[in-house]
Amino acid sequence: MVEVKEKVRRKLAGWKGKLLSIGGKEILIKAVAQAVPTYTMSCFLIPKGLCEEIEGMIRNFWWGQRKEEKKIAWVSWEKMCRAKADGGLGFRNFHAFNLAMLAKQGWRLLSNPKSLCAKVYKARYYTNGDILNSKLGCNPSYTWRSIFKGLEVVQKGSRWRVGNGRLIHIWEDKWLPTPTTYKVISPPRPFDDFPMVSALIDVDTKRWKVDTLKSLFLPFEVETILNIPLSYSLLEDKIIWVGNKRGEFLVKVRIVALTVISPSDRDVVLRRRYGVCGAEPLDFSDLALKFLEASNPKDLEILVVAAWAIWHNRNLKVFESDSQGAEQTWDLAISMIYDFKEAEKFCSLGPAACDICWRKPPDGVFKINSDGAAADDGRRSSIGVIIRDFRGQVVAALCRVLPSCFTVDETEGLAIEAGILLAKELDLNQIIIESDSLSTVQRILSKDCSGGFGHIVNGIVSFLDGFMSWQIRHLKRDFNRVAHELARFAHCNNVCQVWRGVSPPVVRKLLHLDGL
Structure with missing residues (x-):
């Protein structure tokens, strides 16, 4: 570890501070001095005292101090480590950076359990469990000690995304989308020998067991759980990062979280x-x-x-x-x-990002239009789906009120999923899907299964693989009026209905306009 300090010292000693502008000093510190210990910090936990000594050398260089000469530091180093947008200069807090880099290694082991490195550590340190519940062990290597320290950061900043609930303990794990704790705060009650979240899910209807929830949890937590969307495929549970919407670990975000002041x-x-x-x-x-x-x-x-x-x-x-x-x-x-x-x-996207109007699909292909309606007043979300053939004739349609109030992205994803499931019921092999949610379409095309509703995207992608051919496109809302009206009809009238081979009366006029 001392070698890292010496490398930084030699770099700083070789520069002529008096000949450099303030901007020149900043670039040299960020591009060279702060980059020297990066590789070591990504593998090993650097003693906090050594981090402070390296920061002290950089700080002395910045203020022009030489040897035993005393210079006044007009601004504290803590403030200089803040981002420029927050009034600082963006210098690194080495201890926070070290923990963030080690946490990234722990996140890699967690998100890639089939990698060779993950298999080696699992065989040595957590044979019968997962990495988040692992122990330091007896006589561990310094590398594992370092990663284990980073795992504390991962544990604080991650939670479970509910898939089938088989891996999530109801009372002990973090799985609720409630900031600060992410845990159930209702008092534990006798419920099964192994109280896992899977016991709260009805595998036949793919919905939460409302009666069971009401018997176990406080009313506000029942509402919170019902607002967690479930994918029809009930995929495996997954750990996601709570620091961003994508659910992926970012070193920059974690450094900010480690250096931010306490809320109090x-x-x-x-x-x-x-x-x-x-x-x-x-x-x-x-x-x-x-x-x-x-x-x-x-x-x-x-x-x-x-x-x-x-x-x-x-x-x-x-x-x-x-x-x-x-x-x-x-x-x-x-x-x-x-x-x-x-x-x-x-x-900022231009008109070329989507079709300009609704068009009939090619011969032998069926077009699925879907839309979701998410309310701000706490009412349940709803979806609308319509399937038409190459002549523009209605093959099937549905409108449905969802079990709870979901976000816009979740509602749009569930609408697309419902359209695909309806097409599978009708044995349609070639489909085109159109939605007015650009972000959801992009996530499906890129197979981005991260974040809070990534399991819904994952389920959609797995369902699409069963079709002979498929496409998914973004369509402007003005030309997705039929699906939008079906979703609004379900939302306003609190109804769930399916039509096969006939046109829904509520949208016949809009269907006629689309056919012109």
Whole structure:
């Protein structure tokens, strides 16, 4: 480990600090000095004292200190390690970076259990279990000690995605989509010798056992569980990362999480940073001006969305006798900013990204149009599907109310899945699927099975492999009116209905317009 320190010292000693600009020093530190220990940190746990010594050498070089010469550090190193968007310079916190890199190795062993490295570690350290429940063991290697330290990070930032529920313990594992704990907080009750989540799922209907849930959990947790979508194929459970929507481990995200201040200190830090500590209470406009004077537009963006989240939480408390914790309110604000920026990317796509109108499929091919309706008022989501042949005649259609209120992506995925299952029931071998959800179509085409509803995408992909030929396309909502109207009809009237060989009366006019 000392060799790593010496390499960094030699690199810094060979540079002429007085001849470099501030920008030049920054580039050299990031591109060379901070890159030297990267490989070692990805394999071994570096002592925290050594990390501080390396940071001390880099800090002295930055402020122009030589040998025993004393220079004033005008800004703390902690602030300089923040991202530039947060007022720092983006330097690395070496200890946090070390833990994040080791956590990445643990995540690889978890997500690729069939790799040679994973098989070796499993045979040595967790023969009869999985890596997340492994023990340090007797006389372990230093490599395993290091990875084991990184696993603590993985355990804190991951949860189970429910597939068939056979691997998830009801009371001990993290499997609920509730930030902070992700665990069941209802008091344990006598239920089976091995209380696994699979006992809560009806394998015939592919739905949750509502009566069993109500007998075991508190009412609000029953609602939370019902909002977890189940794939019709009931695939195996999977560990996903909770730090992003894709459910994949990212070193950058984990470094931010390891270096961020604790929620209990957030208010104090913000007050001190923006100069409002001990002052008279400010209204929103004055506080926004303080943010603009003391920081950057990104802080103002967070302030506005966080203020809305706080107001939303206040309304829940006043009008519905319900409220969220401070951490959940903060997470809601951050997730809304992320969702908005992701939506902006899709809005930038031009008209060439999808068909301009509904067209009849080729001879012998059947076209499936699907759509979902997700409500913001807590009502259950609904889906609509219609299948037409090469003449534009209706082969089958359905509208259905889903068991609970799901997200937009989950609802659209379940709508596509329902259309494929209906086509399989009718023994249709060649299909074209059209949906107005661009993100869902892209995930299916790329076979992206990560994230909270990746099991639905995985199930769709496995079902599609059973067809002779298939295509999936994005269609503008204006030309997906029939499926949209069926979903809206189910949502408004709370009905579930299937039509075979006849046109649904509610959409006959729209079908005529599509045929023109």
